[in-house]
Amino acid sequence: MATRDFAVDVAVYNSTDMSAYKRAGAHQVIVKATEGLGYINPKASAQVKSAHNNHMYLHAYHFATFGNNVGRAKAEAKFFVSRAKKLNISKKRYLWLDWETGDGNVVINSAYSNTKAIMAFMKVCHNAGYKVGLYSSASIFRQYVDTAKIIKKYGTCLWVASYATMGRIDKPDFNYFPSMNGVAIWQFTDNWCGLSVDGNITLKELITDAVKVPAKKVVAKPKTPSICYVPILYGNPNYKVRLLDSEGHYQKYIATNTRWEVWGVKIIKGMKCYRIGTNEQWVPAKFTKIIK
Incomplete structure (x- = not known):
């Protein structure tokens, strides 16, 4: 897999058929699995199945509602991990935390308290054997999260949203890249190729187990003394x-x-x-x- 790889993230308002995204050039899919402590994406199973049928690499994400509450963060993480296992998300893939404003998630607390709760969530997922990452907008990362602390713990693991313009974008314009440390994926549009789906480009190798062609075995000739x-x-x-x-x-x-x-x-x-x-x-x- 190349470092620069197109990926889409899908939720209940997206199709259960990933074939159009595959034809447009996406090789990876990030499926919304859960939200809060009780919501399960009803289309997730079908989206996962279609991703597999289209030979696309599959990750999952959870939409947070815990704000800066450490106890609730751990509970949401356990709920997410349980669902990820039922969806058969490989432990070679990423479980992403979507931590942004919406559905009651409050982000305007101190960066210290926000980061403490975020890391509590990520630790539960990591301890379950998964790779972990954190999604939010560039502005929220810069104002309300100590990203340096998260990067120190989990490496290059940020999934950042920042659009050059609203509306259809087919390819990322890196003149508008939200420059910051630790970015693994950049979400550059919410209407990739006119398919009304979020478009992302990877900036690090997320897939490290792609099939490799084995080297041809060389049989040594018997040595003549x-x-x-x-x-x-x-x-x-x-x-x-x-x-x-x-x-x-x-x-x-x-x-x-x-x-x-x-x-x-x-x-x-x-x-x-x-x-x-x-x-x-x-x-x-x-x-x-x-x-x-």
Whole structure:
């Protein structure tokens, strides 16, 4: 998967058929699963099924209503995780927290208290084994959330909404990118390609398990050994050369005027040695000649 990847996020007011989004170029879908402590997106199951049928990577999101309430944040997170499991959202994907104004969610508290509640929610999802991220508008991030603290804990995990203009946009204009640290996805329009669906572009690799073509296995050809010759030394045909093991301990003797297969080379006791035969038997190279 490329870092720059189109994604759509869908809720109850969007179609259950993802094929039009796929044809337009989207490879990822973020399905709204839950909201608050009791709402379940009635179209989520069908949207999930269609995303799979269209071979699109699938994430899920929850719309927050907990504001800066830590206890409620944890409860909403547990509700979200439970539903994500029932929808079979892979733990290789992201569970996103949509934390913005609406449906009673109050954002105009201190950045400290807001962030504490947000992180309590994200911790529950993370502890359940999922990757986690946080969605909101650029203005809310800048005024009401300590994004640096969240990024420090969870890395590049912000999903930021900021539109260059209202109305149809097919491709993101990065001259209008909301510059800030930690942005993983940019939502650049609410009418992508005229399909009345939110359009997003990824800025980091969200999918790390895409199928890779395995490297062709290289079968090594059997090694052909060299041949060394132990000549008659010092004019004495009865002279013998003593072998060593790999640790430098002296072993048995071999006669001169003989030939041996060489299967390795090693420095032992400061001497270049050849491994002969199939066992760890090494002959000092100074007593031999390589003839093949």
